[in-house]
Amino acid sequence: MKGLxxxxxGMGPAATVDLxxxxxxxxxxxxxxxxxxxxxxSIPDIPDRTDALMxxxxxxxxxMQRYLHTLEEAGAECIVIPxxxxxxxFRELKDACHVDILSIVETTMKEAEASGKTNVGLxxxxxxxxMGLYQKSIEERGLTCIKPDPQSQDNVMKSxxxxxxxxxxxxxxxxxxxxxxxxxxxxEIIVLGCTEVPVILADAVRxxxxxxxxxxxxxxxxxxxxxxQRVGKHxxxxxxxx
Amino acid sequence: MKGLxxxxxGMGPAATVDLxxxxxxxxxxxxxxxxxxxxxxSIPDIPDRTDALMxxxxxxxxxMQRYLHTLEEAGAECIVIPxxxxxxxFRELKDACHVDILSIVETTMKEAEASGKTNVGLxxxxxxxxMGLYQKSIEERGLTCIKPDPQSQDNVMKSxxxxxxxxxxxxxxxxxxxxxxxxxxxxEIIVLGCTEVPVILADAVRxxxxxxxxxxxxxxxxxxxxxxQRVGKHxxxxxxxx
Numbered sequence: 001m002k003g004l005x006x007x008x009x010g011m012g013p014a015a016t017v018d019l020x021x022x023x024x025x026x027x028x029x030x031x032x033x034x035x036x037x038x039x040x041x042s043i044p045d046i047p048d049r050t051d052a053l054m055x056x057x058x059x060x061x062x063x064m065q066r067y068l069h070t071l072e073e074a075g076a077e078c079i080v081i082p083x084x085x086x087x088x089x090f091r092e093l094k095d096a097c098h099v100d101i102l103s104i105v106e107t108t109m110k111e112a113e114a115s116g117k118t119n120v121g122l123x124x125x126x127x128x129x130x131m132g133l134y135q136k137s138i139e140e141r142g143l144t145c146i147k148p149d150p151q152s153q154d155n156v157m158k159s160x161x162x163x164x165x166x167x168x169x170x171x172x173x174x175x176x177x178x179x180x181x182x183x184x185x186x187x188e189i190i191v192l193g194c195t196e197v198p199v200i201l202a203d204a205v206r207x208x209x210x211x212x213x214x215x216x217x218x219x220x221x222x223x224x225x226x227x228x229q230r231v232g233k234h235x236x237x238x239x240x241x242x
Numbered sequence: 243m244k245g246l247x248x249x250x251x252g253m254g255p256a257a258t259v260d261l262x263x264x265x266x267x268x269x270x271x272x273x274x275x276x277x278x279x280x281x282x283x284s285i286p287d288i289p290d291r292t293d294a295l296m297x298x299x300x301x302x303x304x305x306m307q308r309y310l311h312t313l314e315e316a317g318a319e320c321i322v323i324p325x326x327x328x329x330x331x332f333r334e335l336k337d338a339c340h341v342d343i344l345s346i347v348e349t350t351m352k353e354a355e356a357s358g359k360t361n362v363g364l365x366x367x368x369x370x371x372x373m374g375l376y377q378k379s380i381e382e383r384g385l386t387c388i389k390p391d392p393q394s395q396d397n398v399m400k401s402x403x404x405x406x407x408x409x410x411x412x413x414x415x416x417x418x419x420x421x422x423x424x425x426x427x428x429x430e431i432i433v434l435g436c437t438e439v440p441v442i443l444a445d446a447v448r449x450x451x452x453x454x455x456x457x458x459x460x461x462x463x464x465x466x467x468x469x470x471q472r473v474g475k476h477x478x479x480x481x482x483x484x
Contacts, residue, residue, distance in 0.1 A: 001285055001287070004285065010274065010277070010279070011274060012273075012274040012277070013265075013266045013271075013274065013277045013280075014266050014267075016262075017259065017262050017263045017266055020258075020259050020262060020282075020284070021259045021263070023255075024255045024256050024259055025256075025408065027408075028408070029255075029406075029407065029408065030407045031254075031290070031403070031406050031407060032252065032253060032254040032255065032286040032288070032290065032406050033286055033287050033288075033289075033290075034286075035252070035254070035255045035284075035286040037252070037284070037285040037286065037287065038255075038282070038283075038284040038285070039281075039282070039283055039284075039285070039312075040262075040280070040281070040282040040284065041280075041281055041316075042262070042277075042279070042280040042281075042282065043243055043246065043279040043280070043281070044274040044275055044276075044277040044279065045243070045275050045279065046274070046275075047275075048273070048274065048275075070281075070316050070317070073315065073316070074283075074312050074315070074316055075312070161273070164271075164273050164274050165271065165272045165273060166267065166269075166270070166271065166480070238408070
């Protein structure tokens with residue numbers, strides 16, 4: 001299938017649903033057949049990424065590589081991975097892969113830069129922060145990165161794991177205060193640098209889209225553009241994206 | 243992957259998102275790794291099912307069989323198809339498939355029967371109605387099937403195609419009146435026998451879950467039970483399902 005996009009998902013499943021939903025709702029399709037073709041692996045037995053990086057837990061890389069190959073064998077011509085923390089292994093995944101992979105960090109940072117804001121808040125996992133996945137890109141662009149203080153960051157992690165366990169109400173309560181704290185410390189815009197966070201903060205993003213960069217949304221927009229180029233169709237990316 | 247469920251989707255994509263979302267939210271998982279493993283084909287170039295059956299359009303069967311085999315090759319041990327109309331070809335698909343396929347008509351009718359109601363409304367595509375996919379099952383159980391009149395049915399189809407084109411507001415407006423008409427004609431419960439309809443009527447189903455049988459929801463519940471049996475885990479199906 002020309003232009004088939006493979007989704008290496010399940011990290012976690014709710015974030016993969018969110019990516020899939022955005023692929024469908026951000027595409028200006030008039031009928032089923034115009035939608036973006038996707039093959040989605042949501043096989044969630046991949047070891048926890050933060051646990052691997054912060055607590056010396058089992059590496060998720062071999063299983064991610066296996067599912068990546070399943071997607072390639074199914075005909076995927078481009079891969080997207082709706083998990084920011086997993087991008088710590090981006091180079092190894094790219095080396096193991098025979099087709100394009102779009103980096104969520106790159107697509108997100110392009111949108112952050114295009115926003116024209118200089119004080120950029122960051123909501124992400126402990127591991128994404130610890131590995132500097134976003135801070136480096138933010139600072140390379142001459143922007144300032146505002147991260148939660150340690151106690152706030154504990155609540156960000158609790159919120160992310162609450163969503164993974166299906167407790168959306170608890171997840172929302174825990175993270176809203178952390179976003180507000182970043183704004184009160186001078187953040188003009190917040191990068192939602194963990195794919196669970198746009199799910200948890202969906203209402204806030206809908207109400208004030210200019211205050212957030214949704215990493216999942218940026219990856220989807222890049223995926224739709226990749227597909228447009230691949231198949232020579234244009235104007236598939238809906239203008240109303242929030 | 244033991245217990246991997248393959249989703250033959252893309253008919254349409256929004257209905258496939260709905261099924262995926264229900265798999266995630268109906269599973270009582272405490273962390274990523276406890277969720278149901280899924281491999282989802284949302285490749286929407288499958289010819290329109292209603293057009294094939296009602297207007298002698300191109301048959302979707304060969305392409306459905308091809309994607310079914312892709313899911314089998316990716317390791318799926320059970321297949322679900324979130325499209326009621328596609329179940330016209332259920333026997334041919336089952337014959338072409340080497341693993342279990344759960345029938346959405348069967349899972350839906352089991353829940354309809356368990357509701358204890360005798361007057362059953364039906365919202366479905368022209369083709370599903372014309373082929374009698376649900377009416378036969380309803381009448382075999384000694385229940386009465388209440389279908390929309392021809393003009394109402396036109397609006398049901400317009401609503402379904404509006405959702406496929408991303409016009410959720412128009413889709414809602416068009417179908418709500420048709421559901422009300424079925425209730426006013428004596429329906430005690432309505433079978434949402436097209437997987438687009440639970441997406442369009444999501445608010446109504448959430449408000450009064452006892453008035454609807456959601457075919458997508460029934461397929462997901464059956465899929466989670468299949469997985470529980472396959473891997474010997476129990477209590478994965480969340481009690482709060484609506």
